[in-house]
Amino acid sequence: MSIVHTSHIRIEKHKGSHRTAHIENFSKPIDFGIHGGIKAFYQDKYGRELTGPEYPATLDYMIAGIAG
Helix, strand or coil: CCCCCCCCEEEEECCCEEEEECCCCCCCEEEECCCCHHHHHHHHHHCCCCCCCCCCHHHHHHHHHCCC
């Protein structure tokens, strides 16, 4: 037996690192971005302050999915 699934996702890019994922068959989109230590790392790397709201990073969603 095999299971095949194709995800249909549209990514909307906003200012900075903020992105919104619209996933087929889900009414609410998911926001992605950076926060905390990830934000500090990139601020140090690029030598400038990264402004705007903080959102969970892609890595946060991956860890939650794998650990769940």
